Amino acid sequence: MPKTGRExxxxxxxxxxxxxxxxxxxxxxxxxxxxxxxAIADLLVKTxxxxxxxxxxxxxxxxxxxxxxxxxxxxxPERSMTLVVxxxxxxxxxxxxxxxxxxxxxxxxxxxxxxxxxxxxxxSPSAKFLNTLAKSAVSQAKExxxxxxxxxxxxxxxxxxxxxxxxTAGFEAGADRFRLAETVAYLSPWQMEDVIGDLTAIDGSExxxxxxxxxxxxxxxxxxxxxxxxxxxxxxxxGIGERGGNAPLAELLTSLRVIHGDxxxxxxxxTELSRIALKxxxxxxxxxxxxxxxxxxxxxxxxxxxxxxxxxxxxxxxxGNAREVRVRTRLTPALVKWALAxxxxxxxxxxFTPWLIERQERAGGPxxxxxxxxxxxxxxxxx
Numbered sequence: 001m002p003k004t005g006r007e008x009x010x011x012x013x014x015x016x017x018x019x020x021x022x023x024x025x026x027x028x029x030x031x032x033x034x035x036x037x038x039a040i041a042d043l044l045v046k047t048x049x050x051x052x053x054x055x056x057x058x059x060x061x062x063x064x065x066x067x068x069x070x071x072x073x074x075x076x077p078e079r080s081m082t083l084v085v086x087x088x089x090x091x092x093x094x095x096x097x098x099x100x101x102x103x104x105x106x107x108x109x110x111x112x113x114x115x116x117x118x119x120x121x122x123x124s125p126s127a128k129f130l131n132t133l134a135k136s137a138v139s140q141a142k143e144x145x146x147x148x149x150x151x152x153x154x155x156x157x158x159x160x161x162x163x164x165x166x167x168t169a170g171f172e173a174g175a176d177r178f179r180l181a182e183t184v185a186y187l188s189p190w191q192m193e194d195v196i197g198d199l200t201a202i203d204g205s206e207x208x209x210x211x212x213x214x215x216x217x218x219x220x221x222x223x224x225x226x227x228x229x230x231x232x233x234x235x236x237x238x239g240i241g242e243r244g245g246n247a248p249l250a251e252l253l254t255s256l257r258v259i260h261g262d263x264x265x266x267x268x269x270x271t272e273l274s275r276i277a278l279k280x281x282x283x284x285x286x287x288x289x290x291x292x293x294x295x296x297x298x299x300x301x302x303x304x305x306x307x308x309x310x311x312x313x314x315x316x317x318x319x320g321n322a323r324e325v326r327v328r329t330r331l332t333p334a335l336v337k338w339a340l341a342x343x344x345x346x347x348x349x350x351x352f353t354p355w356l357i358e359r360q361e362r363a364g365g366p367x368x369x370x371x372x373x374x375x376x377x378x379x380x381x382x383x
Contacts, residue, residue: 013262014226014233017051017208018044018249020277021067022083023241029282029300029326029367030240034070036280040237041071041080043273047253048265051081053108053234058085059094063330068102081106081149086137087122096144106147108179109137113166114154116310117183120303127162131169138173149177149208154310156182160198168202177206179234182221184311185214185244189224200229208232214244214296214314219255222247237277243311244296250274282367298369300327302334325373328365331357339373347377355380 021037032040041052054071055064062068064082071080084095084107099107111134112118115125122133134150141148150170152163167178178199187195192209199207209225209232211218222233239248250270256262278284283295297308297316304311308323316323325339333349336356340347356376360368368376 013260013264014222014256015050015231016048016249016252016265017053017081017232017234018049018236019053019210019234019246020044020236020238020240020249021052021054021071022056023053023236023246027240027242027295029298029328031328031365032067032280034066036276037067037070038074039276040273040280041074043269043276044237045075045079046266047249047269047273049249050079051106052079053081053083056083056085056110057095057098057102057104058087059091060098062098062102065102068104072103077103077105080104081108083108083110084141086111086133088133089136089140092137092140096141096146099146100144104146107141107149109134109141109148109150110153111137111151112154113152113158113163115162116157117154120307120310127165130162131166134166134170135173138170138175142174148175149179150175151179151181151210153181154183155180156186156192156195157184160195163195164198164202167199167205171202171204177208177232179208179210179232180225180230182209182211182218183243185212185217187217187221189217189220192221192224193228196225196228196230206231208234210234211247212241212243213239213246213248218245218247219251222252223255223259238274238283240277240283242295242299294324295326297321298324298326300325300330300335302332302338305335305338325368325370327368329357329360331360331368336373336377339370340377343374343377345374345377345381347380352377352380 020040044052052071052075055068068082082104084099086092086109112121118130119125138148138150152158155163199205207230209222209230211221235249235252236246237249239245253265253267299305325335331353333353336349336353
């Protein structure tokens, strides 16, 4: 009988986590409210998604507290996971305090592993420092009783000789799972298999893939990761997320059914999920991922605008696109300064930014881009 190319019984049927309520927080101009979070989390669990990733905590007073609490109330903290930013031991302790206050049970550490990202975010490209930091962060969380997933942010561009010792160190410190983040879309499916194969060879490893879709291969790379032994796939509803979006949940689950005969998931909720999520995100009913969309090179973090080469698979100009600020309530002087550069509008950004934030709050937080910020600066000058 000729081979069909289909695998009716793959060796591992992946468990699914969904990052819609977390990765969207990094997507320029997108902010969900507690009501959206509750509805999305409920439908995700009904679909069969095992973990709902919600919010981000870096220290006290998390802006995502309401989203996290709404998700906990809807699906319970055992079905939820919250990202915790890692920069140094003291910052981690404060972030874990906040996670405990919010009742978080399952955390996902975001730790930059490539030399480029480590230099930008940790202040040092040293592999020794990276491994020591990971061990310390994991140990702190396990001592407090958290279930710990730790990531390799920009892991797809991290050489194996740097990545494998880092992942090994995290598991030796007691981590429960490692997430390879294809922060910058970079790998083909066959390359992904090689990278994941190196990680699944580590004793006691449990591996998750979180792929971005700038090259249109997030689903293919996710399935390739599973083929190489990964046990988890991270996706988002509609593929929403920063830098061209993530692995879209509906395409992922339907691919699992068609290609692998995987009938574990209730697909009947997918269309409603997409409509709720896209409406709540202000993206309309047909969000598209990839490098030519208005969101592909839109940012609301100053570091992404000042160091775009660290985040972009390819330059915006190469595909005729352009970088843009898109922000609702996360305005900072650094963003305002970038938006006003070469505009001929001159204001004291340290005074103007609080003024603009207050005006935004009164208006209910509409999305602001570079033109809107420049127009507001002209209004400020005239006031």
